[in-house]
Amino acid sequence: MTQPHQIPVFAIVGHPNEGKSSVVSTLSEDDSVPIAPTPGTTVVCRTYPVTIDGEEIIRFVDTPGFQSPKRALNWFKRYAGPEQHQVQAFIAEHENIPEFKDECELLTPIARGAGIIYVVDGSRPVRNDDRAEMEILRMTGRPRMAVINAKTAEDTWLDPWKNEFRKHFNMVRVFNAHHATYGERIDLLTSLKSIDQDWEPALERVIAAFRQDWDRRNTRTAQLIAEMLESCLGYTAVETYSRESEVLSAKKRLVDRYRKDIGELEKKAHQQIKKRFKHNIFDYELPPRSIVKEDLFDKRTWQVLGLTSKQLALASAIAGGVAGGVIDAAHAGLSFGVFTAIGGLVGAGAALLGGARMARTRVVGLKLGGFQIQIGPNENIQFLYVLLDRAFIYYSHIINWAHGRRGLAENNPGPSGYGSEKIGYTTHWDENSKKICRRFFQKVRNQEDYGEEKKQMTGLIKKTLEEISESRIKQT
Ligand SMILES: Nc1nc2c(ncn2[C@@H]2O[C@H](COP(=O)(O)OP(=O)(O)OP(=O)(O)O)[C@@H](O)[C@H]2O)c(=O)[nH]1
Numbered sequence: 001m002t003q004p005h006q007i008p009v010f011a012i013v014g015h016p017n018e019g020k021s022s023v024v025s026t027l028s029e030d031d032s033v034p035i036a037p038t039p040g041t042t043v044v045c046r047t048y049p050v051t052i053d054g055e056e057i058i059r060f061v062d063t064p065g066f067q068s069p070k071r072a073l074n075w076f077k078r079y080a081g082p083e084q085h086q087v088q089a090f091i092a093e094h095e096n097i098p099e100f101k102d103e104c105e106l107l108t109p110i111a112r113g114a115g116i117i118y119v120v121d122g123s124r125p126v127r128n129d130d131r132a133e134m135e136i137l138r139m140t141g142r143p144r145m146a147v148i149n150a151k152t153a154e155d156t157w158l159d160p161w162k163n164e165f166r167k168h169f170n171m172v173r174v175f176n177a178h179h180a181t182y183g184e185r186i187d188l189l190t191s192l193k194s195i196d197q198d199w200e201p202a203l204e205r206v207i208a209a210f211r212q213d214w215d216r217r218n219t220r221t222a223q224l225i226a227e228m229l230e231s232c233l234g235y236t237a238v239e240t241y242s243r244e245s246e247v248l249s250a251k252k253r254l255v256d257r258y259r260k261d262i263g264e265l266e267k268k269a270h271q272q273i274k275k276r277f278k279h280n281i282f283d284y285e286l287p288p289r290s291i292v293k294e295d296l297f298d299k300r301t302w303q304v305l306g307l308t309s310k311q312l313a314l315a316s317a318i319a320g321g322v323a324g325g326v327i328d329a330a331h332a333g334l335s336f337g338v339f340t341a342i343g344g345l346v347g348a349g350a351a352l353l354g355g356a357r358m359a360r361t362r363v364v365g366l367k368l369g370g371f372q373i374q375i376g377p378n379e380n381i382q383f384l385y386v387l388l389d390r391a392f393i394y395y396s397h398i399i400n401w402a403h404g405r406r407g408l409a410e411n412n413p414g415p416s417g418y419g420s421e422k423i424g425y426t427t428h429w430d431e432n433s434k435k436i437c438r439r440f441f442q443k444v445r446n447q448e449d450y451g452e453e454k455k456q457m458t459g460l461i462k463k464t465l466e467e468i469s470e471s472r473i474k475q476t
């Protein structure tokens with residue numbers, strides 16, 4: 001019996017290669033769990049604790065698959081000793097017999113009091129081996145739940161599985177190790193509560209801790225995004241050259257540097273978000289046609305993210321981001337606006353970034369000879385919205401990337417292409433949210449004190465992150 005404040009322990013058991021380790025990895029958000037397509041990958045039990053604030057709150061034990069379930073069941077059926085010692089007696093009698101090595105190993109955590117999560121691939125038919133495994137688990141008398149982790153979309157066998165499960169388990173759930181979201185993990189933990197009343201209070205605490213931890217991750221992610229915006233929007237770079245004829249090559253160098261540096265700032269923020277959500281080992285592979293895969297300054301990126309021309313014309317006119325408050329509607333959102341004057345004008349012109357027109361360039365002559373041009377801070381408010389949308393889309397991928405899925409999800413090639421429709425989140429923001437963006441943008445650009453604006457911006461970002469994680473919609 002579990003005592004109050006005792007850590008709940010669940011052993012994940014089943015047939016070889018059914019996805020046990022994948023379920024453990026997804027439930028514990030641990031991407032170090034070994035997963036492989038060959039049966040027999042897991043040979044010894046390993047415990048994966050979930051730690052929040054340095055405190056262990058729940059443990060999942062990964063186990064090897066059953067090896068000789070029918071023969072093991074025969075022993076269980078013949079056993080005539082005290083029921084509470086049955087599992088222990090099986091282990092004691094078989095621990096040196098190679099044929100039952102895996103049974104002894106997987107039954108050890110159960111003999112020590114772990115609850116059972118039995119994993120099956122529900123896209124294949126039920127076999128006699130499975131029936132024997134379920135019967136053994138029932139005979140252990142431990143609280144148990146069956147989890148259907150369907151590896152393919154084949155659903156013919158789901159009902160036969162559910163019928164079998166009813167005979168042997170206190171609870172059945174569909175839980176996919178590759179696609180489970182945060183919400184689905186919480187749902188699974190919630191249903192574990194009902195398999196044994198003794199675990200209810202402990203699991204309540206686990207669920208509360210999970211929720212609190214998720215909220216903290218969102219808070220930190222919102223801060224990371226706000227900080228990234230701050231660095232990208234305020235970014236300036238200067239290039240010096242000696243002859244006026246070098247202006248074009250100097251501009252090109254500057255634009256290249258600008259793209260590279262901003263790209264790195266954005267990437268760094270995305271990596272930090274990934275870490276927040278405990279993806280430490282593997283690189284996330286965005287779907288092939290994801291917009292976040294495009295270059296930040298690609299024309300397509302600016303066509304489908306950020307505000308519409310109409311929304312932007314209004315936002316820019318109010319922000320005074322474009323000279324005289326006039327915006328060329330044809331280029332709205334595509335004018336990257338990063339060149340800024342520094343001092344007296346000796347040369348002017350327009351430069352291109354990603355094939356799109358940019359704001360005017362100004363060049364200064366230096367007293368000691370030579371010239372300087374400066375790029376940034378960016379004068380186009382669309383830059384802020386595009387960065388935000390990319391961060392939100394990236395976030396939606398990361399939070400829905402189950403730890404048990406190591407590569408790109410099958411059947412998920414991403415959208416087949418984009419039209420000119422806006423697909424980001426910010427285009428749906430209300431006027432008040434846009435006002436927060438405008439103020440933040442202006443203050444960062446003018447390098448004024450923007451503590452209050454940043455706070456509001458961070459709050460707005462967090463609210464959107466919460467909406468994304470609650471919507472359970474998977475963005476591609
Ligand atoms: N498509 C798909 N593949 C899955 C899913 N779950 C597991 N797999 C794959 O199935 C294979 C076996 O997964 P594991 O998690 O290692 O299975 P296991 O039950 O721990 O296997 P053993 O340790 O060998 O008993 C791996 O190639 C997984 O990527 C799933 O939900 N969908």
Ligand SMILES: [Mg+2]
Pocket residue numbers: 020021022034035041042062063064
């Ligand atoms: Mg395994």
